[in-house]
Amino acid sequence: MENENIITQLSIFVSNEPGRLAAIAGILKEFKINVKGLNLAESSEFGILRAIVDEPDKAYDNIRSRGVIVKKTDVIGIKMKDAPGSLFDAADVLGKAGINIEYGYAYSGRNLDYLFVRVDDTEGAIGILKKAGIELVKRSEI
Amino acid sequence: MAFWNKEIETMPRAELEKLQLSLLKKNVRTMYDSSKFIHDRMKSVGISPADVTDLKTFRKIPFTVKTDFRDNYPDKLFVRPYEDLERLHVSSGTTGKPTVVGYTRKDLDDWAESLARGMVSFGMSKRDLIQNAHGYGLFTGGLGVHYAAEKIGATVLPASTGNTERQIQLMRDLPVTAFAGTPSYLFHIAEVCEEKGIDIQRDTKLRLAISGGEPWSESMRTKIQDRTGIRMHNCYGASEFYGPSFLECEKQCGLHTWADICYIEILDKNGDQCAEGERGEIVITMLQKEAFPLIRYKIMDISSLTWEKCECGRTHPRLMRLSGRTDDMLCVRGVNVFPSQIESVIGEIPFLSTFYHITLENKNYMDDMVVEVELNESSLKEDMTELLKRTRFVEDKLKNVLSISAKVKLLLPGTLKRFEGKSQHVTDNRRDDW
Ligand SMILES: [Zn+2]
Numbered sequence: 001m002e003n004e005n006i007i008t009q010l011s012i013f014v015s016n017e018p019g020r021l022a023a024i025a026g027i028l029k030e031f032k033i034n035v036k037g038l039n040l041a042e043s044s045e046f047g048i049l050r051a052i053v054d055e056p057d058k059a060y061d062n063i064r065s066r067g068v069i070v071k072k073t074d075v076i077g078i079k080m081k082d083a084p085g086s087l088f089d090a091a092d093v094l095g096k097a098g099i100n101i102e103y104g105y106a107y108s109g110r111n112l113d114y115l116f117v118r119v120d121d122t123e124g125a126i127g128i129l130k131k132a133g134i135e136l137v138k139r140s141e142i
Numbered sequence: 143m144a145f146w147n148k149e150i151e152t153m154p155r156a157e158l159e160k161l162q163l164s165l166l167k168k169n170v171r172t173m174y175d176s177s178k179f180i181h182d183r184m185k186s187v188g189i190s191p192a193d194v195t196d197l198k199t200f201r202k203i204p205f206t207v208k209t210d211f212r213d214n215y216p217d218k219l220f221v222r223p224y225e226d227l228e229r230l231h232v233s234s235g236t237t238g239k240p241t242v243v244g245y246t247r248k249d250l251d252d253w254a255e256s257l258a259r260g261m262v263s264f265g266m267s268k269r270d271l272i273q274n275a276h277g278y279g280l281f282t283g284g285l286g287v288h289y290a291a292e293k294i295g296a297t298v299l300p301a302s303t304g305n306t307e308r309q310i311q312l313m314r315d316l317p318v319t320a321f322a323g324t325p326s327y328l329f330h331i332a333e334v335c336e337e338k339g340i341d342i343q344r345d346t347k348l349r350l351a352i353s354g355g356e357p358w359s360e361s362m363r364t365k366i367q368d369r370t371g372i373r374m375h376n377c378y379g380a381s382e383f384y385g386p387s388f389l390e391c392e393k394q395c396g397l398h399t400w401a402d403i404c405y406i407e408i409l410d411k412n413g414d415q416c417a418e419g420e421r422g423e424i425v426i427t428m429l430q431k432e433a434f435p436l437i438r439y440k441i442m443d444i445s446s447l448t449w450e451k452c453e454c455g456r457t458h459p460r461l462m463r464l465s466g467r468t469d470d471m472l473c474v475r476g477v478n479v480f481p482s483q484i485e486s487v488i489g490e491i492p493f494l495s496t497f498y499h500i501t502l503e504n505k506n507y508m509d510d511m512v513v514e515v516e517l518n519e520s521s522l523k524e525d526m527t528e529l530l531k532r533t534r535f536v537e538d539k540l541k542n543v544l545s546i547s548a549k550v551k552l553l554l555p556g557t558l559k560r561f562e563g564k565s566q567h568v569t570d571n572r573r574d575d576w
Contacts, residue, residue, distance in 0.1 A: 011524035013522065013524075013554050014554075015553065015554045015557050041524075041526055043526055043529055043530070043552075044551070045551050045552060045553050045554075045557075046553065046554045046557075048524050048526070050524070067556075069519060069522065069554060069555060069556075071522065071524055073524055102525060102527075
């Protein structure tokens with residue numbers, strides 16, 4: 001069975017032309033894609049819009065049908081009870097286990113804050129975080 | 143007016159043409175006997191050396207082209223054994239393989255002779271100290287100018303390329319009177335001097351320059367001369383001849399070629415001989431070359447030729463300013479770059495697609511080359527660190543092949559404009575009206 005703590009993130013590639021980001025936002029709106037978390041990484045030539053959505057597979061197909069380059073990436077969602085403390089705990093256990101955090105971004109939910117992180121060993125990281133008593137987001141909770 | 147070799151340089155045209163034809167016949171005979179390449183080419187059109195009694199018959203010999211060097215890489219065109227060769231030079235080829243040229247003792251002497259005549263023609267002498275900012279090494283520029291300057295007894299400062307600060311310091315501290323380098327580099331030096339409050343006319347003894355290795359214009363000459371007080375003389379050549387070979391005299395009215403060293407044809411689009419003064423494609427035959435044959439070589443440059451006697455008294459034909467290329471070769475910071483070289487580097491890298499575009503700019507008075515290339519969708523990574531690594535990787539690969547650096551921009555698939563038919567791979571935004 002697939003690990004229920006692996007969250008599928010959509011990585012949408014956006015070229016740095018005026019209006020491209022607005023066009024992507026338009027597509028998300030058109031298909032009523034519910035965005036739970038968002039992050040934009042940029043190089044000088046293009047950007048990557050990282051999004052956590054409620055139905056990633058469907059959203060993936062919808063976005064692709066508009067000719068936009070999109071990839072699925074596995075991330076982990078960490079529940080943040082008290083932000084600075086939780087962030088330190090998570091980073092600390094992963095660091096000690098030699099797992100590298102490639103990037104992360106926060107999302108403030110109605111009841112709780114989340115930190116989505118991309119690591120170089122997703123399964124390994126999930127095991128270690130759980131063992132350390134850190135609460136993770138389940139796929140069904142998105 | 144001083145001459146290096148007055149007798150030959152001022153020989154009446156009729157005598158010169160006689161001498162040229164006799165050297166041509168001798169060269170064709172030698173190469174027919176020693177070069178399988180030339181032998182086969184002449185056989186293919188049914189001509190033997192005995193038939194070559196005039197220029198008309200000579201012009202039936204098939205052309206030699208750049209790809210002949212690639213196809214005969216590295217040294218299959220050489221007709222002399224290595225024990226007879228004293229030097230090799232290597233320049234970039236159109237794709238992958240470079241062009242290797244060899245020199246016998248006589249070839250090196252003739253090369254220096256050709257340039258020595260030119261240097262004296264614009265007023266250089268043994269009293270000059272020349273700062274040679276052409277690259278020393280595999281390229282012909284550095285050593286070519288070096289040995290010719292020594293031949294006329296001038297003092298050479300082999301500064302080679304780069305390190306503008308040191309170049310400027312040297313020309314201020316030493317009594318440097320002449321400079322050799324690309325015109326854009328001299329312009330760059332003038333810019334830096336101005337920024338530092340250095341007045342070239344007041345703070346240096348520079349008065350003469352050999353400027354070649356890249357195309358430049360009359361307006362650029364006027365601007366740099368007015369600004370620096372340095373008289374600039376155009377230079378032309380290619381490693382297949384010897385290297386930089388022909389210079390302008392002090393009258394600055396075209397490149398003095400030497401009829402006892404080469405025979406130059408100018409051809410129109412149909413391959414017919416152009417009238418004197420008419421622009422067309424340069425086809426050159428080296429008359430005294432020993433290491434390998436260069437007979438009816440299409441150098442792919444466009445110019446015109448005149449036999450009109452120069453005001454300086456020299457009788458040999460002059461090549462007018464070059465005006466473009468018949469192929470897609472680019473000249474970037476004095477280095478020849480073929481888009482096909484860039485294309486072959488891109489083709490070997492799996493994470494790149496085949497879509498690319500080259501843009502040339504010279505905003506900072508130095509050429510900048512930007513290569514935009516689309517990433518391959520299937521190997522697209524969402525990792526920015528990896529993207530940066532890949533960018534550096536492509537830049538390193540390009541530098542290895544081109545010998546000059548280019549800025550690489552990796553783009554998303556589908557970003558570059560698509561063209562129907564022949565792709566437009568190059569945008570040249572360089573200005574020559576500084
Ligand atoms: Zn002259």
